[in-house]
Amino acid sequence: MSSQSSDIKRAIRMSGEFTLKRAKKKAQEQIDHLFNVSLHVAVTGETGTGKSTFINAYRGLRHGDEGAAETGVTETTTEPTPYEHPTVPNVVLWDLPGVGSIKFTAKTYVKKMQFEKYDFFLIISDRFKENDFMLAKAIQKRKKKFYFIRSKVDSAVQHEGDEGTILSKIRKDCQENLKELGNPPVFLISSKDLSAFEFEELVSTLNSELPEHKKYALLQSVPITSVAMLEKKISMFKKAIWAAAIASGGIAAVPVPGLSFACDTVIVMSFFTRCYYAFGLDDRSIEKLSERVNKPELKSLKKAPHLKELAESSVLRMGASAAGEFLCSMVPVVGNAAAATMSFSMTRDLLENGLTVLADEARMVLKEA
Ligand SMILES: Nc1nc2c(ncn2[C@@H]2O[C@H](COP(=O)(O)OP(=O)(O)O)[C@@H](O)[C@H]2O)c(=O)[nH]1
Ligand SMILES: [Mg+2]
Incomplete structure (x- = not known):
């Protein structure tokens, strides 16, 4: 031979x-x-919960950097805004307008946001609200996956004392409210420091649940925490x-x-x-x-x-x-x-x-x- x-x-x-x-x-x-395989991530939730801040953190950008999403502003757009990952252009995070603003009812929101084009949804919430539930349900109804993120846990921990107690209380509260949707997991996250809480657990879960061909885009684009x-x-x-x-x-x-x-x-x-x-x-x-x-x-x-x-x-x-x-x-x-x-x-x-x-x-x- x-x-x-x-x-x-x-x-x-x-x-x-x-x-x-x-x-x-x-x-x-x-x-x-x-x-080449694209990954379109919808980031949704109520106004002011930290959607834009999370998108920036994921992309390794801070408020004010070139290409960063504006944060701390009242949303004025009614359209999803795409943010391409700076070094993995086939990954796009979509900053969705806050649900529950007077401009949308839950039904028109789903239609307007073109739910079918996203690979999965991240629902960001800084305090569980009825709209979070409605949104999760609407996503599930369309046979899409959502992952529930409880944001700003750094400030909860900072202001309220014992970390372990606070975190389990927050988790319980979210889980209780989402129970009806089949006990989805809840990820406690701080966009001020993605390495501090449960961002990695989120990534692991995404990585195990995404279709095989989408995993490469995810793993290439996630920040090294x-x-x-x-x-x-x-x-x-x-x-x-x-x-x-x-x-x-x-x-x-x-x-x-x-x-x-x-x-x-x-x-x-x-x-x-x-x-x-x-x-x-x-x-x-x-x-x-x-x-x-x-x-x-x-x-x-x-x-x-x-x-x-x-x-x-x-x-x-x-x-x-x-x-x-x-x-x-x-x-x-x-x-x-x-x-x-x-x-x-x-x-x-x-x-x-x-x-x-x-x-x-x-x-x-x-x-x-
Ligand atoms: N402490 C803390 N503040 C946050 C966090 N995420 C967002 N914020 C703050 O919350 C406010 C609203 O955030 P923004 O990203 O604009 O919310 P959006 O309306 O959902 O896009 C801003 O002042 C952010 O600095 C976080 O993880 N921790
Ligand atoms: Mg925003």
Whole structure:
């Protein structure tokens, strides 16, 4: 058996399929899920409960940042406002007008908001109200999922004493009011600090309940609120390596010497770019992190040299040869292979090495923070 055919066999095995054709198709789908599948999240609830603040926090933005939703204002729009995630554009959070404002009855609200276009709903409430129940019921009736968020728990805890007692009292109250809808879970959250209360529980629940192909968008876009969250992201990308290696075309059935390297690099570079942002390695994320933990020195952490290049190059803007150079600088093995067709195993090694570099860098940043 030639080394090439054993390489192809390996690729097919990793895809869990039995033919190269099917392996390629599956890889292409997987990559499409990783890069393109959209996630539309409706954020709803009464006016003033913290919808806009939550949307900003999720997107790693603060009040006043460019592209941030306005907060603390009386809502004047009657239309849902879309907020694209700054680094995962296929994820959109929709800021819905407050339900219960005089402009809407529950019925017209549902119609006007086009409930069918969202993947799921987050109902944000800072004190349980009848409208929260109506809304939850209306969503359920349309066979959509909702997740109930009790917001501003930081201020409840701050003002009312013993944290454990307060939190269980708040939870009980919400659960009691929602009981009729099949005991949905309630998540206690502070948008002032998503890492403090139950935001991660919310993410875990979403991640277990979303359809498989939607999970990639969610996990890429969630803010890194803990080491565990970062590790989840890393492992998601790790699991997609076989697909990126196959889809990048490194598995030509008949190798053509000198075949343009360009078609391969777009997928490989996109893969690394997605990791880079999902792991919070871009300057903006690091700056925010350093402010949050109050450690200005984080900003001057020396990045591995190739990371800087990655930061400065946009995959789409960058020419193929520059991309090739970047990859050569990153992983020596490519240097030897660039002239010829990359094999599946080589591409996979390249992706694995690159992912390890990025993951270690992100772990290091988080440790310093
Ligand atoms: N302490 C605290 N205040 C919050 C939180 N979320 C929102 N707020 C404040 O509540 C007010 C209304 O928030 P906003 O996001 O504009 O509510 P919206 O009308 O639902 O979009 C603002 O003054 C926010 O700063 C939170 O988690 N904790
Ligand atoms: Mg608002």
